[in-house]
Amino acid sequence: MKPLIELPVKKIMVRSANWIGDAVMTTPAMMTMRRAFPEAEIVVVANPVVVELLRGHPACDRLLPFDKRMAHGGLGGFARFCRNLRKEHFDLAILFQNAFEAALMACAGGIPLRLGYRGDARSLLLTHALERPSRQEHVHQVWYYLRLLERFGVPVEADPEMLLACTPEELEWSAAKLGKEQWLAINPGAAYGEAKRWFPERFAEVADCLADEFDFKVLLTGGVKEREIGEEIAAVMRHEPLNLIGRTSIREMMALLARCSLMITNDSGPMHVAAALRTPVVAVFGSTDHLATSPWTQHAKVVRHDLDCAPCLKRVCPTGEFRCMKEVTAEDVLEAARELLAETGLERTKSMPADSPSPSCGKRS
Numbered sequence: 001m002k003p004l005i006e007l008p009v010k011k012i013m014v015r016s017a018n019w020i021g022d023a024v025m026t027t028p029a030m031m032t033m034r035r036a037f038p039e040a041e042i043v044v045v046a047n048p049v050v051v052e053l054l055r056g057h058p059a060c061d062r063l064l065p066f067d068k069r070m071a072h073g074g075l076g077g078f079a080r081f082c083r084n085l086r087k088e089h090f091d092l093a094i095l096f097q098n099a100f101e102a103a104l105m106a107c108a109g110g111i112p113l114r115l116g117y118r119g120d121a122r123s124l125l126l127t128h129a130l131e132r133p134s135r136q137e138h139v140h141q142v143w144y145y146l147r148l149l150e151r152f153g154v155p156v157e158a159d160p161e162m163l164l165a166c167t168p169e170e171l172e173w174s175a176a177k178l179g180k181e182q183w184l185a186i187n188p189g190a191a192y193g194e195a196k197r198w199f200p201e202r203f204a205e206v207a208d209c210l211a212d213e214f215d216f217k218v219l220l221t222g223g224v225k226e227r228e229i230g231e232e233i234a235a236v237m238r239h240e241p242l243n244l245i246g247r248t249s250i251r252e253m254m255a256l257l258a259r260c261s262l263m264i265t266n267d268s269g270p271m272h273v274a275a276a277l278r279t280p281v282v283a284v285f286g287s288t289d290h291l292a293t294s295p296w297t298q299h300a301k302v303v304r305h306d307l308d309c310a311p312c313l314k315r316v317c318p319t320g321e322f323r324c325m326k327e328v329t330a331e332d333v334l335e336a337a338r339e340l341l342a343e344t345g346l347e348r349t350k351s352m353p354a355d356s357p358s359p360s361c362g363k364r365s
Contacts, residue, residue: 004149009091010091014060016096023054024272024276033059033094043064057164093116103122175259185279208237218239220234222270258279280299281295281297282340286311300340
């Protein structure tokens with residue numbers, strides 16, 4: 001089988017992952033495709049949220065929204081979308097989404113070369129199929145997507161980076177919104193399930209302590225379904241936060257995070273967005289595998305504890321004890337944040353020993 005880069009590929013369809021975090025982790029693979037096929041047109045098929053996330057990305061020439069909830073719902077909507085794909089005359093489909101539907105879409109869309117991982121009964125629909133790595137291999141998702149390309153002859157860089165892009169207008173908007181202060185972003189939600197969420201009162205404690213020590217203003221970020229969590233945090237904080245949970249678009253969230261000096265977060269989509277925008281990140285991990293989905297950046301700290309039940313990869317704690325999150329204290333997160341801020345050159349505004357918490361910090365956990 002010839003390497004892909006030796007084939008006459010002029011037009012590529014990329015079926016993106018559906019979750020924000022997963023879509024961000026495909027960006028090193030997207031940039032790899034751009035370098036390997038500099039003259040080819042790369043068209044990304046994605047749901048409407050991911051379309052907004054990737055708008056203006058340098059590895060993407062066009063975006064095709066695939067909206068199963070509206071225009072492309074049901075068999076009729078799917079068939080119409082596939083007929084439109086046929087009119088595009090793609091040469092190659094890269095399927096980052098693992099679902100059977102993605103392979104069927106590429107096949108029904110008349111794309112002759114179809115590359116993806118096996119599984120979900122779709123192997124016969126692929127021309128270039130690769131076995132998925134086992135869970136025991138702990139392959140990071142960034143390399144999960146890159147390995148798919150590397151296996152079929154696409155050169156991959158040794159140290160790939162994630163990338164998202166904000167427009168100058170978006171950055172001007174966030175600068176006007178946030179002013180000249182130093183901002184700490186708190187992202188207390190996680191769309192996959194409650195097992196990934198650290199406790200609101202501990203987020204509040206960490207935010208207050210870092211506001212005291214570094215003179216941070218505090219920004220709360222997240223989706224519409226996480227508004228209640230944001231209200232819980234705001235209600236117990238000593239410093240009044242700017243609570244924008246559920247009140248921003250994906251593009252506005254990106255621009256705001258690009259202006260922040262630090263993010264404290266659960267394992268979530270916004271965590272990966274911040275990492276791709278070069279914002280330092282402290283991430284709390286419990287039920288999910290930090291080796292597979294940790295922030296892909298040098299400017300990050302993962303806070304977790306080794307337990308016999310973690311990572312369980314469940315949406316809801318199967319024991320009901322929530323040990324993986326209870327073990328992570330506010331002081332654990334504060335210590336990681338202080339270390340990371342010291343590495344990035346941001347100094348305390350209060351005079352206190354670097355290894356000593358302020359009187360109210362880390363004591364309520």
